[in-house]
Amino acid sequence: MATEEHGSGLQIHPMDQFVVKPLFGDGPVEWYTPTNVTLWMGIAILAVVALLVLSTRRRAIVPSRGQSVAELFYGFIHKMVEDVTGHEGLKYFPYVMTLFMFVFLSNMLGLIPMSFTTTSHIAVTAVLALLVFLTVTLVGFYRKGIGFLAMFWVSSAPLALRPVLALIELISYFVRPVSHSIRLGGNLMAGHAVIKVFAGFAGVMGVASIVPIAGIAAIYGLEILVAAVQAYVFTILTCVYLRDAVGDAHH
Amino acid sequence: MATEATAEAGKAVGMPQLDFSTWPNQIFWLLVTLVVIYLVLSKVALPRIGAVLADRKSTITNDLAAAEELKQKAVAAEKAYNDALANARTEAAKIIAAAKAEIQKDLDAATAKADAEISAKAAESEKSIAAIRDGAAAAVAEVARDTAAELVAALGGSADAAAVGAAVTERLKG
Numbered sequence: 145m146a147t148e149e150h151g152s153g154l155q156i157h158p159m160d161q162f163v164v165k166p167l168f169g170d171g172p173v174e175w176y177t178p179t180n181v182t183l184w185m186g187i188a189i190l191a192v193v194a195l196l197v198l199s200t201r202r203r204a205i206v207p208s209r210g211q212s213v214a215e216l217f218y219g220f221i222h223k224m225v226e227d228v229t230g231h232e233g234l235k236y237f238p239y240v241m242t243l244f245m246f247v248f249l250s251n252m253l254g255l256i257p258m259s260f261t262t263t264s265h266i267a268v269t270a271v272l273a274l275l276v277f278l279t280v281t282l283v284g285f286y287r288k289g290i291g292f293l294a295m296f297w298v299s300s301a302p303l304a305l306r307p308v309l310a311l312i313e314l315i316s317y318f319v320r321p322v323s324h325s326i327r328l329g330g331n332l333m334a335g336h337a338v339i340k341v342f343a344g345f346a347g348v349m350g351v352a353s354i355v356p357i358a359g360i361a362a363i364y365g366l367e368i369l370v371a372a373v374q375a376y377v378f379t380i381l382t383c384v385y386l387r388d389a390v391g392d393a394h395h
Numbered sequence: 396m397a398t399e400a401t402a403e404a405g406k407a408v409g410m411p412q413l414d415f416s417t418w419p420n421q422i423f424w425l426l427v428t429l430v431v432i433y434l435v436l437s438k439v440a441l442p443r444i445g446a447v448l449a450d451r452k453s454t455i456t457n458d459l460a461a462a463e464e465l466k467q468k469a470v471a472a473e474k475a476y477n478d479a480l481a482n483a484r485t486e487a488a489k490i491i492a493a494a495k496a497e498i499q500k501d502l503d504a505a506t507a508k509a510d511a512e513i514s515a516k517a518a519e520s521e522k523s524i525a526a527i528r529d530g531a532a533a534a535v536a537e538v539a540r541d542t543a544a545e546l547v548a549a550l551g552g553s554a555d556a557a558a559v560g561a562a563v564t565e566r567l568k569g
Contacts, residue, residue, distance in 0.1 A: 164417035189432060196440035204447070218448070262421075
């Protein structure tokens with residue numbers, strides 16, 4: 145492999161940044177092994193604590209800057225849950241807030257050079273999406289019983305079309321966790337890989353590498369936007385799905 | 396890049412995302428992370444921020460209510476002040492009127508008394524002037540009579556005192 149790289153002159157490994165490896169030593173990755181995943185998820189927890197707990201410890205009526213940011217996050221998600229899911233959905237506000245803070249901070253932390261982006265892994269986003277899927281399904285059946293299935297029976301459509309629509313609705317319901325997770329993981333992975341490719345070009349182009357470096361700067365700005373928007377999209381879709389289970393709004 | 400430097404084992408083969416041998420590890424640590432974040436948020440952060448926001452809202456509402464109350468009080472105080480001022484004015488006007496009336500009464504009484512005294516004095520003076528005038532007229536008649544009698548005597552006649560007197564009286568009347 146080394147000779148091959150030497151021959152081409154290009155050493156671009158855009159996927160290396162996604163490799164899961166143990167923090168200590170080179171052993172196999174067992175389920176309990178502390179890995180770079182553990183490290184960056186731990187940092188995400190510390191960021192949550194710093195952002196939402198430490199900054200609000202004075203409980204000021206007139207907030208400090210940190211407390212204003214914490215209140216901004218709180219108000220943003222609280223309003224989203226209330227607007228999209230309805231008043232009943234506020235019970236699930238801590239859950240939605242957990243998802244949002246984890247995804248948002250993981251995306252942002254992933255933009256630090258040399259960091260590891262946990263949300264670029266399908267394993268992570270798939271678990272997040274499946275948690276939402278299971279929550280919505282279980283809460284739906286718990287709250288509405290068999291009536292939850294009425295969601296698939298589009299009563300406003302002509303009777304003849306309803307079985308067909310029911311089938312389509314059913315398929316789209318089960319596709320939800322797939323699109324939900326791949327949208328997030330794919331966006332993050334693609335952006336980070338592109339930055340890495342540009343960086344590889346910059347390494348071999350000499351003076352002309354100013355072009356890929358400018359490109360990296362531009363894409364980095366775009367990636368900041370993507371990180372925030374994908375966290376927002378993931379959260380608002382969670383709220384939309386929760387409305388099916390909680391609210392009386394029809395699909 | 397540092398990833399290359401740190402580990403030869405860190406080289407990616409295909410997509411690391413699809414390396415299923417690392418999935419249990421990722422899923423385990425993800426669940427741990429989510430539980431920790433959920434506990435931190437639901438036990439500490441969210442109740443605290445919610446309480447702060449509610450506190451602020453009630454503080455603002457209370458302050459606004461207090462301000463409104465103070466404003467009402469200020470308006471009431473101003474009204475009371477104006478009322479008191481108006482009352483004082485009417486009271487003062489009343490007192491002035493009463494004082495004026497009293498003074499007028501005293502003045503009238505004094506004037507009347509003075510008038511009475513003046514007219515009494517005038518009457519008395521008139522009386523004494525009349526007495527003096529009467530006395531003067533009598534004295535003039537006497538002098539005239541005496542002078543007439545003396546004149547008659549000097550002219551050589553013998554004057555009848557009664558006739559002279561009658562003639563003088565006749566002349567004095569005319």
